[in-house]
Each structure stands twice: as C-alpha cells, then as structure tokens.
Amino acid sequence: MSILLTGLAASSGITIAPAHLLVESDLSIKKQHTADENHEVARLHDSFALSKTELQHLSKRAHELLGQRAVTIIDTQIAILDDPTLQKKIIDRINSHHDTAEWAVKRVEDYYLSVFERKNDNEYLYARATALRDVTKRVLSHLLNVSLPDPGLLDHRAIFVANNITPTDTAQFDKRYVAGIVTTNGGRTSHFTIMSKTLSLPAVVGVKDATTIIHDGDLLIVDGIHGKVIVNPTKEEVEHYRLLAGKFIQEQQKWGALKDKQTVSADGRRFEVGANVGTFADVIDAQEDGAEGIGLLRTEFLYMSKDELPTEDQQFNAYKRFVSAMNEQRVVARTLDIGGDKKLGMVALPHEDNPYLGFRAIRIGLARPEILRPQLRALLRASVYGRLAIMFPMIATIEEFQAARAILDEEKEKLEHAGIQVAKNIEVGMMLEIPAVAVMAEHFAKYVDFFSIGSNDLIQYLFAVDRGNQQVAYLYQELHPAVLRMIRQVIEAAHAEGKWVGMCGEMANNAYAVPLLMAMGLDEFSMSSSQILRVRSLINQLNTRKLQPLVHRAIHAETAAEVRKLVEEYVPQVKL
Incomplete structure (x- = not known):
C-alpha cells in the first residue's frame, strides 16, 4: 500500500525513481573547555583554511555543472569564511570563555542563526541560515576529523532523501544519476531553489518524517508541482504520474514562449x-x-x-x-x-x-x-x-x-x-x-x-x-x-x-x-x-x-x- 507525504514544492517537475538516503555525518559537540587557547585558535585557523580550499574546488565544479548563479552561492560561503567579524567572534569566545574551537564555533553559529532564522516562510533569511549552516558543518568536520557525505558517490539513478540538502551538496551531484530531491527541513529558500531548478530537479522540501518513513530503495514519486511524495506507489499511481509528467513537459515548452509577452487573460x-x-x-x-x-x-x-x-x-x-x-x-x-x-x-x-x-x-x-x-x-x-x-x-x-x-x-x-x-x-x-x-x-x-x-x-x-x-x-x-x-x-x-x-x-x-x-x-x-x-x-x-x-x-x-x-x-x- 502506498504512502502519501506532503511538503512544499521547491522546484517544479515530476519524477519516479528509487530512494537514496543521504545520511548526515555525526557532528555532535559537547561543551568543552581548554587550558591552551592559542592551540585552539591555531586549530580554528587551520579548519577555516581547509574549508576555504574545499569550497574553492567546489566553486570550480559548480561553474562547470551549474553555471554562474551556483558559483555565486558557493562564493557567498567563501565570503562568510573570510568575514573577519565571524572569526573574531569565535576567537573571542575561545579566549574569554576558554572554549574549545569546535564549541566556540557552535556557540557563534547559534548566535547568528537566532538572527537569521524565522518561523515563517522568508526566503532570504532561510538562505542566510542555510549558507551559515553549510559553512559551519564544513569547519566542524575538520575540527572533529569527520568526513562529510559525498553525494557524488551515487552510481545509479535515484532520488536523494535527506534532512537537508545544502548548496555544496548539490554542487557535487552527478546529473546522470540524481532524479529528484526530498528533504524533511527547509522552505522554498532561494539558494536551494536556484540549485535544484538549475539542474531541472523536481524537489519537495519540509516533508515531515521523510527520512524515517522512506527507506533506501523504496520507489518514490516526487511531485514538485504540488508538493507531494508517494512512497511505494501502486501501478495505477505510477501510470497516472507518468502521464502528468508528460503533460507538464508540454506545459513547460509553452511557458517559455511567454517570457517576452505581456500577461493578458483570454478576454x-x-x-x-x-x-x-x-x-x-x-x-x-x-x-x-x-x-x-x-x-x-x-x-x-x-x-x-x-x-x-x-x-x-x-x-x-x-x-x-x-x-x-x-x-x-x-x-x-x-x-x-x-x-x-x-x-x-x-x-x-x-x-x-x-x-x-x-x-x-x-x-x-x-x-x-x-x-x-x-x-x-x-x-x-x-x-x-x-x-x-x-x-x-x-x-x-x-x-x-x-x-x-x-x-x-x-x-x-x-x-x-x-x-x-x-x-x-x-x-x-x-x-x-x-x-x-x-x-x-x-x-x-x-x-x-x-x-x-x-x-x-x-x-x-x-x-x-x-x-x-x-x-x-x-x-x-x-x-x-x-x-x-x-x-x-x-x-x-x-x-x-x-x-x-x-x-x-x-x-x-x-x-x-x-x-x-x-x-x-x-x-x-x-x-x-x-x-x-x-x-x-x-x-x-x-x-x-x-x-x-x-x-x-x-x-x-x-x-x-x-x-x-x-x-x-x-x-x-x-x-x-
């Protein structure tokens, strides 16, 4: 029996493929203090430098894969790493609170997220929070010596299912294999929408419990038009959505002709x-x-x-x-x-x-x-x-x-x-x-x-x-x-x-x-x-x-x- 899940349509289109869960790395941190602040500051600088090098590599890859708009998103994260205010806040915490580098990073991230995040749908603030989280995750991976998941390792056509897909995750996609995206978190953020839309990937976000209900290999229908995800659909549902997908492609071709015309009703x-x-x-x-x-x-x-x-x-x-x-x-x-x-x-x-x-x-x-x-x-x-x-x-x-x-x-x-x-x-x-x-x-x-x-x-x-x-x-x-x-x-x-x-x-x-x-x-x-x-x-x-x-x-x-x-x-x- 199929299961219907609902969320927000982040990128239009319809796709049918098996699920592939993108498991997040364990970056959990406990509150810790240090007696050697200089050592922690040096670790912080090293993690920032390594993260910047990785992002510069991803920026080049994004340019080849997604174009200039995607590069702008990655470059925004590089700018966050280069922001002296951010580094100063983290170093100040290390020196004044004797925090370890990773705990100081987490506390400063929490501070900025309290500024950026909203309960309601505000694309700009969600985008800022997304960029900050992505940067912080990368910095912490180096401090904790934990590898981040690599979406580029996918070797078959599938729909990514995750708690969150970041812009840098998307930059690693192999377009031959990624059929769509489903996430438990997020709204229609500008960064996420730009990346998935540029790849023409149907995407539904904010799907509650998706990572617990959906398992690796489950057949999925992702309806990025109406914000629906069907888990293990029936034959009738698969056929219905194949027809809808064909109609949508036809509609998209008609839409392109509207760009340079005025919007006028039939009367x-x-x-x-x-x-x-x-x-x-x-x-x-x-x-x-x-x-x-x-x-x-x-x-x-x-x-x-x-x-x-x-x-x-x-x-x-x-x-x-x-x-x-x-x-x-x-x-x-x-x-x-x-x-x-x-x-x-x-x-x-x-x-x-x-x-x-x-x-x-x-x-x-x-x-x-x-x-x-x-x-x-x-x-x-x-x-x-x-x-x-x-x-x-x-x-x-x-x-x-x-x-x-x-x-x-x-x-x-x-x-x-x-x-x-x-x-x-x-x-x-x-x-x-x-x-x-x-x-x-x-x-x-x-x-x-x-x-x-x-x-x-x-x-x-x-x-x-x-x-x-x-x-x-x-x-x-x-x-x-x-x-x-x-x-x-x-x-x-x-x-x-x-x-x-x-x-x-x-x-x-x-x-x-x-x-x-x-x-x-x-x-x-x-x-x-x-x-x-x-x-x-x-x-x-x-x-x-x-x-x-x-x-x-x-x-x-x-x-x-x-x-x-x-x-x-x-x-x-x-x-x-």
Missing part, C-alpha cells in the same frame, strides 16, 4: 506578474523566469549580519543596482521590515511577550527616524535609474501612513533643494497586512498610490493563527470565504479611487486562488520567480468575465474546502 484583461526578491541573484532569476517587474524588494538584506547600520551611500548603491537592472520595469521597494521574529544586532529592541503584534516594521521607522530617513533618501536617489515605487510595511492607521509619507516628502524636498535629482513619478503605497486596514480600505485608498496585499500576515491576523505553529496551522486558510471577501473589498475600494492593487504573499501563486483574484480585479501578482511562468500561463487561459459566477459562489460559500471544489469545477487546469 483581453492585462495583468502584471512580478517577483519577490531579497538578493541581486534573485533579480537574475526573476529576469530569466519572465518577471514583469519586482513586486517586493525586501530591503532587509542590507542590514542582516552587519554590526552597524548601512550608510545612505551603501543603500543607494544597492538600490540603484536593483532599479537599473529591471530596465524600466517597476520595482516596489518595501522599507525596513524588522521586529517580530526578525532581529538586528545593531538595533536594540525591547523584549516583548508578543513581538508579532508589537514594535515592528513602520512602527520602528517612525519611532527611529534616524533609521528610516537615510533609507528613504537612498531610495529617492536611486529612483532616477529606473521605475521605483516605495511602500511602507505594517501600516495600521491613516495617521501612520501620513506620518511616513510626510517624512518621505521632507527628504525629497531636501534632496531637490541640494540639487540632487529625484524621479517625478515615484508611486508611494503600503503593505496591506492588518484586517483593520482592509475594513477601512475606502478611506486609505484616498491617500495611497497602491496597496500591496501581504496575504501571509493578513490571513494570520484575520484568523488569529500563527501558521508556524503546527497545532493551529490548519486554521491558516487562503481560500476561506472570509479572506476572499476581505480582498474583494480592498480591490473595489482601491479601484473606486483609481488606484491599483497587488499581492506579494504566498496566496499570489496559489493556482486555486489565482482565478478568484483575477476575477476580483487584482492588478498585480508577485511571487517566487520559479512560479511566475506557471501563473502567467494560467492567467492567459482564463476569461475574467466567465469567472464572475465562480467569485459570487465562492464568497457566499461556508468553507475553504467548498471554495476549492468550486475552483476545480470552473477551472480544471488547476489540477496540473
């Missing part, structure tokens, strides 16, 4: 499908994957793993690079969104019992204008190099938006007075993440140029649910009629004032939600670049006028399950 309605990005490598992906703009530029990448706030010039140079690269396509930059579970070492934040509802995002920006003002000045200066829009996160009241907008206008006036050119057509909007704003959308719409619906937080706040908490995650329901009603209300309010509405949360690439959002009039969809062509293809096939009865029935339904069945009835394409 002639124009939509814009953009990308969520957090690094410049994501921009390269977005362009290759047919993005029509950047719907969300997470500016936090400039602040993470830094000991002090980036200067205005540092920010300007970074934003200029993003805006210039998009060739007059719109780039929507979100001002610094920290707080909650995103901490910055250089910004002291108070302890809070409920940080998700506390001092975060624009609340910090308004209270700490010495952080917000330089960022706004940098964005304004970069605006002349392309088409820039600016949005403020976590706005709860009209007064908050007006205060943030006033600071932006003041900085714009100062720059112009100083003779520094600023674009005349900058759109200024806000993230719509708080249910109170949705209720008052008709009033907010008078002041903003656009709304960008952050569906992840909006849905969490609407249902009072932490979707990272497995006990209550079932309450996070993107297709629930309450969510649909709220979104429709926002879109109608914005359009009544002649304003546009986008969405940059996970709901924007949910194939079941796309037809509903189209029919309700959402103007812009923004998502991980790997999903863009799939969504654009779906939009091209659908007629928004013919979908109106679906919307009417969906908003009057009682449950998310009922809405899902309605979508399947009206739009059978969503099943692929």
Whole structure:
C-alpha cells in the first residue's frame, strides 16, 4: 500500500525513481573547555583554511555543472569564511570563555542563526541560515576529523532523501544519476531553489518524517508541482504520474514562449506578474523566469549580519543596482521590515511577550527616524535609474501612513533643494497586512498610490493563527470565504479611487486562488520567480468575465474546502 507525504514544492517537475538516503555525518559537540587557547585558535585557523580550499574546488565544479548563479552561492560561503567579524567572534569566545574551537564555533553559529532564522516562510533569511549552516558543518568536520557525505558517490539513478540538502551538496551531484530531491527541513529558500531548478530537479522540501518513513530503495514519486511524495506507489499511481509528467513537459515548452509577452487573460484583461526578491541573484532569476517587474524588494538584506547600520551611500548603491537592472520595469521597494521574529544586532529592541503584534516594521521607522530617513533618501536617489515605487510595511492607521509619507516628502524636498535629482513619478503605497486596514480600505485608498496585499500576515491576523505553529496551522486558510471577501473589498475600494492593487504573499501563486483574484480585479501578482511562468500561463487561459459566477459562489460559500471544489469545477487546469 502506498504512502502519501506532503511538503512544499521547491522546484517544479515530476519524477519516479528509487530512494537514496543521504545520511548526515555525526557532528555532535559537547561543551568543552581548554587550558591552551592559542592551540585552539591555531586549530580554528587551520579548519577555516581547509574549508576555504574545499569550497574553492567546489566553486570550480559548480561553474562547470551549474553555471554562474551556483558559483555565486558557493562564493557567498567563501565570503562568510573570510568575514573577519565571524572569526573574531569565535576567537573571542575561545579566549574569554576558554572554549574549545569546535564549541566556540557552535556557540557563534547559534548566535547568528537566532538572527537569521524565522518561523515563517522568508526566503532570504532561510538562505542566510542555510549558507551559515553549510559553512559551519564544513569547519566542524575538520575540527572533529569527520568526513562529510559525498553525494557524488551515487552510481545509479535515484532520488536523494535527506534532512537537508545544502548548496555544496548539490554542487557535487552527478546529473546522470540524481532524479529528484526530498528533504524533511527547509522552505522554498532561494539558494536551494536556484540549485535544484538549475539542474531541472523536481524537489519537495519540509516533508515531515521523510527520512524515517522512506527507506533506501523504496520507489518514490516526487511531485514538485504540488508538493507531494508517494512512497511505494501502486501501478495505477505510477501510470497516472507518468502521464502528468508528460503533460507538464508540454506545459513547460509553452511557458517559455511567454517570457517576452505581456500577461493578458483570454478576454483581453492585462495583468502584471512580478517577483519577490531579497538578493541581486534573485533579480537574475526573476529576469530569466519572465518577471514583469519586482513586486517586493525586501530591503532587509542590507542590514542582516552587519554590526552597524548601512550608510545612505551603501543603500543607494544597492538600490540603484536593483532599479537599473529591471530596465524600466517597476520595482516596489518595501522599507525596513524588522521586529517580530526578525532581529538586528545593531538595533536594540525591547523584549516583548508578543513581538508579532508589537514594535515592528513602520512602527520602528517612525519611532527611529534616524533609521528610516537615510533609507528613504537612498531610495529617492536611486529612483532616477529606473521605475521605483516605495511602500511602507505594517501600516495600521491613516495617521501612520501620513506620518511616513510626510517624512518621505521632507527628504525629497531636501534632496531637490541640494540639487540632487529625484524621479517625478515615484508611486508611494503600503503593505496591506492588518484586517483593520482592509475594513477601512475606502478611506486609505484616498491617500495611497497602491496597496500591496501581504496575504501571509493578513490571513494570520484575520484568523488569529500563527501558521508556524503546527497545532493551529490548519486554521491558516487562503481560500476561506472570509479572506476572499476581505480582498474583494480592498480591490473595489482601491479601484473606486483609481488606484491599483497587488499581492506579494504566498496566496499570489496559489493556482486555486489565482482565478478568484483575477476575477476580483487584482492588478498585480508577485511571487517566487520559479512560479511566475506557471501563473502567467494560467492567467492567459482564463476569461475574467466567465469567472464572475465562480467569485459570487465562492464568497457566499461556508468553507475553504467548498471554495476549492468550486475552483476545480470552473477551472480544471488547476489540477496540473
């Protein structure tokens, strides 16, 4: 009897092959102290040097196997090894706490992971955590004299099953034999997605208990489209998925033809499908994957793993690079969104019992204008190099938006007075993440140029649910009629004032939600670049006028399950 496991689709495609478990090395460490700090520091330097040599070798291999984007990922790890701040923190622990080198490395890794990691799906932070873990694992292997597993030893076609697959693991793959990837950990991180997608490997991540349920040699079906893994499938399931795999390949060939065309529905309605990005490598992906703009530029990448706030010039140079690269396509930059579970070492934040509802995002920006003002000045200066829009996160009241907008206008006036050119057509909007704003959308719409619906937080706040908490995650329901009603209300309010509405949360690439959002009039969809062509293809096939009865029935339904069945009835394409 077959077993169905579910996770997150990290790289699209369908594959059928036996499982091969990638067993992790034992790098467990006990707390230990030393009486010879100099010896431990020397061991640390040796382990860093050996790790760098290995990564340089893997970088060359990655260039041959995967191309420049993969090399960038490996080189990021080399840069981590070369970071004097990291080495200094480890050496300081050895000297001040008399830690052994391996224990000091582990403690410093724990510190950085507490900065980078998030409970929720944030690709940039997951990517940073992944890179740090990979580097630390390599350093510890030399300190402990333990060999790391070598995926390159695989000599037959198989699907790798592991707790985690790192970028350097992927760089060692032999493309002749690796058919797909299943991991127990991880989200749709940019690093992992880049590597597996470049190899055209179907991948499903976050599959609970995969390494205990799946055994070496078990036949697997990996459905990287819908995030499914079938263990020891029946003959009927194998045949069904072989047919689906063939259809998917045909669909992919059609998608490629969409890259240089506009996204237009079957009845002639124009939509814009953009990308969520957090690094410049994501921009390269977005362009290759047919993005029509950047719907969300997470500016936090400039602040993470830094000991002090980036200067205005540092920010300007970074934003200029993003805006210039998009060739007059719109780039929507979100001002610094920290707080909650995103901490910055250089910004002291108070302890809070409920940080998700506390001092975060624009609340910090308004209270700490010495952080917000330089960022706004940098964005304004970069605006002349392309088409820039600016949005403020976590706005709860009209007064908050007006205060943030006033600071932006003041900085714009100062720059112009100083003779520094600023674009005349900058759109200024806000993230719509708080249910109170949705209720008052008709009033907010008078002041903003656009709304960008952050569906992840909006849905969490609407249902009072932490979707990272497995006990209550079932309450996070993107297709629930309450969510649909709220979104429709926002879109109608914005359009009544002649304003546009986008969405940059996970709901924007949910194939079941796309037809509903189209029919309700959402103007812009923004998502991980790997999903863009799939969504654009779906939009091209659908007629928004013919979908109106679906919307009417969906908003009057009682449950998310009922809405899902309605979508399947009206739009059978969503099943692929």
